[in-house]
Amino acid sequence: MKSPIMIRVKQKQIAELVSLGKRLDGRELTDYREIQLEVGVVGRAEGSARVRIGKTEVLVGTKIALGAPFPDLPDRGVLTVTAELTPLASPTFEPGPPSEDAIELARVVDRGIRESKLIALEKLCVDPGKNVFIVFVDIYVLNHDGNLIDASALAALAALLNTKMFKYVVKEGEIKVKPGYTPLPVKNHPVAVTLAKINDKLIVDPWLEEEQVMDARITITTDKDGNICAMQKSGYGYFTMQQVLEAVKIAKEKAEELRKLVVKG
Amino acid sequence: MKVPKKKPKKLIDEKDVRLDGRGLNELRPIKIEIGVLDNADGSAYIEQGKNKILAGVYGPKEAHPKHLSIPDRARLRCRYHMAPFSVDERKSPVPSRRERELSKVIRQALEPAVFVEYYPRTSIDIFIEILQADGGTRCAAITVASLALADAGIPMRSLVAACAAGKIDGRLVLDLMDTEDKEGEADVPLAWMPNSNAITLLQMDGSLTIEEFEQAVNMAMEGCKKIHELQKETLKAKYVAVKEEVEE
Numbered sequence A: 001m002k003s004p005i006m007i008r009v010k011q012k013q014i015a016e017l018v019s020l021g022k023r024l025d026g027r028e029l030t031d032y033r034e035i036q037l038e039v040g041v042v043g044r045a046e047g048s049a050r051v052r053i054g055k056t057e058v059l060v061g062t063k064i065a066l067g068a069p070f071p072d073l074p075d076r077g078v079l080t081v082t083a084e085l086t087p088l089a090s091p092t093f094e095p096g097p098p099s100e101d102a103i104e105l106a107r108v109v110d111r112g113i114r115e116s117k118l119i120a121l122e123k124l125c126v127d128p129g130k131n132v133f134i135v136f137v138d139i140y141v142l143n144h145d146g147n148l149i150d151a152s153a154l155a156a157l158a159a160l161l162n163t164k165m166f167k168y169v170v171k172e173g174e175i176k177v178k179p180g181y182t183p184l185p186v187k188n189h190p191v192a193v194t195l196a197k198i199n200d201k202l203i204v205d206p207w208l209e210e211e212q213v214m215d216a217r218i219t220i221t222t223d224k225d226g227n228i229c230a231m232q233k234s235g236y237g238y239f240t241m242q243q244v245l246e247a248v249k250i251a252k253e254k255a256e257e258l259r260k261l262v263v264k265g
Numbered sequence B: 001m002k003v004p005k006k007k008p009k010k011l012i013d014e015k016d017v018r019l020d021g022r023g024l025n026e027l028r029p030i031k032i033e034i035g036v037l038d039n040a041d042g043s044a045y046i047e048q049g050k051n052k053i054l055a056g057v058y059g060p061k062e063a064h065p066k067h068l069s070i071p072d073r074a075r076l077r078c079r080y081h082m083a084p085f086s087v088d089e090r091k092s093p094v095p096s097r098r099e100r101e102l103s104k105v106i107r108q109a110l111e112p113a114v115f116v117e118y119y120p121r122t123s124i125d126i127f128i129e130i131l132q133a134d135g136g137t138r139c140a141a142i143t144v145a146s147l148a149l150a151d152a153g154i155p156m157r158s159l160v161a162a163c164a165a166g167k168i169d170g171r172l173v174l175d176l177m178d179t180e181d182k183e184g185e186a187d188v189p190l191a192w193m194p195n196s197n198a199i200t201l202l203q204m205d206g207s208l209t210i211e212e213f214e215q216a217v218n219m220a221m222e223g224c225k226k227i228h229e230l231q232k233e234t235l236k237a238k239y240v241a242v243k244e245e246v247e248e
Helices: A004-019 A100-115 A148-161 A208-213 A241-262 B097-113 B137-151 B178-183 B210-247
Strands: A035-039 A047-053 A056-067 A078-085 A125-127 A131-143 A164-171 A174-183 A191-198 A201-204 A216-222 A228-234 B030-034 B042-048 B051-062 B075-082 B122-132 B161-168 B171-174 B186-193 B198-208
Touching: A004 A191, A004 A201, A004 A208, A035 A148, A035 A241, A047 A148, A056 A148, A078 A100, A078 A148, A100 A131, A100 A148, A100 A191, A100 A216, A100 A228, A100 B097, A100 B198, A125 A164, A131 A148, A148 A191, A148 A216, A148 A241, A191 A208, A191 A241, A201 A241, A216 A241, A228 B097, A241 B198, A241 B210, B030 B137, B030 B210, B042 B137, B051 B137, B075 B097, B075 B137, B097 B122, B097 B137, B097 B186, B097 B198, B122 B137, B137 B161, B137 B186, B137 B210, B161 B178, B161 B198, B161 B210, B171 B210, B186 B210, B198 B210
Parallel strands: A078 A131, B075 B122
Antiparallel strands: A035 A047, A047 A056, A056 A131, A125 A131, A164 A174, A191 A201, A191 A216, A216 A228, A228 B198, B030 B042, B042 B051, B051 B122, B161 B171, B161 B186, B186 B198
């Protein structure tokens, strides 16, 4: 178990290093840890991906089911994102209903997917008002070593690009699933980049100990055209306008790098 | 039940007037009252357009359960909650995922303002009830909750003012109401402490270029400045009223 007292001692060290433009693990301020990506790791899932950023490990599986649309969007498929901070991933995660942090994680990832229109939900309508396809994106955190949002968003993107969609026919009002699959219709590739503020400096991809000493953090999701589609400030501290604009600039550059890992060609 | 309404074709007309008659850079009318609840240590009520929001603060008080107390500062707790009758379709009173997320971001928007280190091991509870919602409730909630904290006599660096800017019909506008938020292209809620230039809440959804985002944030900051002035006036007015009462 990581003791908070050790963190107090390290806090000074981490903060002083950041002021000098260095980090405890030798990274530059704008470097990510090593990122590993595997897709199709769970055969039963319609799509899946595992992302490791340093020691942080997130598995995302997607499932597709038929269901009713939202009454106000009768001709659109439905997207549902949930996150599970599994108790095996960290001594601080407890079993039970989702914590505030789990809900925030899921909702920030959801916002990036939804607002960038990653999934062409209009193509997932079978019978307007009655039957549409529901895409479930389930985020499973397997090891927590900081920056869960970026790892989850990247894994979700990879899993959705890897998702297979059913073929079906409607016969006399009944939906019949046919053999074979098509790729899930996608339109965009959002990537989330999280920066933490320590001693008034911005660092990319904070790992766990940096997260424990940071003042605040900001997640910026940009789409493939470089537009901002979602943003979330979190943490007890604040940002100045200059810091936000600097963060946006760095996030856009970093997102392009990350996108290349998932979207080939 | 939700009665179907005609979808407006345009959110802004040829004369740059919005659906409720506002200009692009105009806030909704705001009415604030302070000290509206008897039992709470501090309270405030806000009407911003059709939003009606009540905030109550209890504390600093003994943290409960005890293991949640923090040795060197107070624990701020916050609950943002919508009344079942506050929206068109009845909202279940069980806190939704949205409400849980908002409770967290509102708490973190207020925490930089509060001298939590003055009250170690205690808890300060902020309860926000949305009685009627019409878009921009998280921002109005921050505005009113920071006044409730001040009303409770809790030392603060500044009042926190919050306001959203967004994009509708391709134009940037201030303080989106519900229809504008739903039909519009982007929404950027912002909480700001003007004196220390500290952004304490920043979220975004929709699609904006970096330039548009910068303009939207600047626009929201201007809105926050106006709200901050209003907050200060309201708070001062309360003490003037108390002083007059004492002198009588």
